[in-house]
Amino acid sequence: MTQFGYLDFLAQMGVGGAHPGGLSLTSYLLAQETITDQTAILDIGCGTGQTAAYIYSNFPSQLSACDANEMMVKKANQRFHHHRLPLKATVENAELLSFPDESFHLVLSESVSTFTRTDYSLAEYHRVLKPGGVLLAIETTKNPSLTDETAEELRAFYRFPRMLTEQEWIDALQIAGFRKTSSLTPPSYEEDLEEQIENGTDFSLTHPIPQAIYDILARHEELAPHLSFSIFRAVK
Structure with missing residues (x-):
């Protein structure tokens, strides 16, 4: 019998916009970049395709959009087909x-x-980026105030290979070859109700x-308050 994990929960529920900050944060970050019709973008781990549809x-x-989970890819393509x-x-x-070396301007x-x-993954992002290309990453970080016990609970439940502090992420990006890495401050902005609905989490069950x-959902709701995240912008 298959033992489901958190990523299986996301796939079965078809959760779109599950990442910290949701589509609103993604929209804000992309608006800071110079993007033209010649900009090649890779949405890695596209899930159900909410972000990719928004970018398009x-x-x-x-x-380009891709994901390791076949169910997520199927749901992403259903979304794209539905919206033509x-x-x-x-x-x-x-x-x-x-993808070949130096394929993208932005990952x-x-x-x-x-x-x-x-x-491996950070080295791959570096490989497929063009010189001067940008990686934008919104990632879970290990809060230094976490007890070892809670940190291990999080790591085991979410099946993270390891949990990195913000500084450890920056170090890992530099080791992967990125020449300029910064941690960005999440914006403070207010959305009206219409924008919240438009940019909110959606589901494809x-x-x-x-x-x-x-x-898994119930356990996630218990553990989620212990999760922290950071935003990284790294330049090749």
């Missing part, structure tokens, strides 16, 4: 991407790399949902 509709670019977007998500392993990782072996998935 708001930032003319050459967009000429996009096709593909199955990719962030630790071993199939976007929304709470993806934290689930990978970062020595698989039926039937196994009870184990609801159990």
Whole structure:
């Protein structure tokens, strides 16, 4: 019998915008970048395609989207088909991407790399970026105030290979070859109700949902308040 994990929960529920800050934060970060119809973007770990659909509709670019989870890729492509977007998500392993060297100007990782072996995934992002290309990453960080016991609970439940502090993320990015790395401050802004609805989490449910998935949701709600995140902008 398959033992479900947190990523299975996201896939079964088809959660879009599950990363910290949601689509509002993504929108803010992308607005700070220079994006034209010649900008090649990779949405790594695209999930159900919420971000990719948003990028296509708001930032003319050459967009690629991929995820390691086949169910997520299927749901992303269903979203693209429903909205008549000429996009096709593909199955990719962030630790071993199939894209050629120097393929992209921008790589976007929304709470993806934290689930990978970062020595491999960060090196792959660096490889597929063009010189001067940018990695934008919104990732879980280990708050130094966490007890070892709580940190291990988080790591085990979410199946993180390891939990990194903000400084350890910066160190890992530099080891991967990025020449300029900064930790960005989340914006403080207020959205009206219409924007909150537009940019909120959405769902694409698989039926039937196994009870184990609801159990994971309940445990996630208990542990989530202990999670911290940081925003990183790294330049190749």
